[in-house]
């Protein structure tokens with residue numbers, strides 16, 4: 001699987017599939033999750049987790065603040081320069097953690113902890129320390145907990161990285177996006193290559209187990225030549241993981257994206273070629289292509305897990321440690337708890353007011369029925385293992401299986417007796433194929449997060 005050779009998508013194929021390149025809808029889409037799912041329902045669900053101490057937990061924490069707005073941003077974030085505003089948020093977050101802890105019991109081990117935003121490292125040292133302490137007051141963060149945090153290189157320092165490491169974070173993801181000044185100017189995010197390099201080497205010297213970069217293709221002013229110089233610079237630094245997302249335009253939710261002139265965006269074919277360029281560059285440099293859009297060093301646990309068929313995916317991303325329950329904390333955070341998909345209220349003021357009233361700040365939720373669960377299992381297996389055994393599809397995904405198999409004539413899948421496999425060509429279009437057949441991708445959307453794009 002890891003030796004798949006890159007190919008190019010023909011313009012004809014891309015044209016046929018480009019209409020599916022959009023945030024997808026899972027079964028059922030978050031928009032269809034019931035708004036009638038209440039805080040009381042959530043409390044009952046959490047108490048079920050409390051009755052099953054053997055079930056494992058992941059925590060997703062959302063920090064919705066930034067010092068300024070990048071023009072491509074699709075995240076749930078608020079621009080503030082008021083540190084007390086962040087203190088108030090942490091007050092509310094502490095109350096939410098306390099409510100969750102009361103429902104499931106204090107002291108449960110945490111398998112995976114992920115802090116995202118917004119800009120989590122916009123918090124000052126005292127706030128970052130408080131953030132970890134408030135979680136630790138109700139949950140056990142262990143040395144073996146997979147604890148990760150997203151950081152903006154423009155807001156960090158050696159001292160901050162040392163603090164994060166001392167607080168138990170072992171993985172850090174840096175928002176790099178693109179290193180070309182012309183592209184950076186067009187997206188309102190200036191960060192020199194020297195700055196990114198300095199931060200990267202600081203994190204290396206401090207001893208983080210894993211350093212990840214986020215890149216975005218499809219940005220204004222990006223050309224094959226400019227993107228190649230970004231790729232070359234990134235590869236020369238050799239981060240452990242690189243996630244390469246497509247710029248996603250959603251101006252109805254993110255109106256500031258109107259400031260990006262659509263005439264300066266690469267067209268569909270150019271976008272595709274940029275991604276192919278990334279694939280070729282990373283594979284040629286010894287990286288392994290994991291899942292849809294992630295590249296990791298071949299020693300990385302994700303590469304090993306993919307090779308051994310153990311790769312998992314949850315609302316935090318690709319993982320080797322898929323917990324039984326993912327609890328979302330903070331405004332807009334999504335989770336999956338004891339068979340329910342749940343999303344917190346995404347409006348910051350409403351989220352805070354609900355907590356102030358002592359309510360769980362739930363916006364919507366959905367109890368996964370057995371068919372939902374099997375469909376999610378099938379699509380999760382497909383995006384992790386690039387194949388779909390017939391037995392996983394039978395009875396829940398039959399029509400989709402049949403339609404996917406029909407793409408054999410386009411060279412996108414190989415059909416065997418009891419499974420179908422995605423071909424190297426099909427891999428480029430896997431997101432489109434899965435989106436066509438709904439499924440799984442709305443976790444990003446549920447986080448109001450088009451990409452992990454700090």
Ligand code: SF4
Nearest residue numbers: 066070073118453454
């Ligand atoms: S892209 Fe990241 S840093 Fe920029 S505004 Fe959005 S959340 Fe903040």
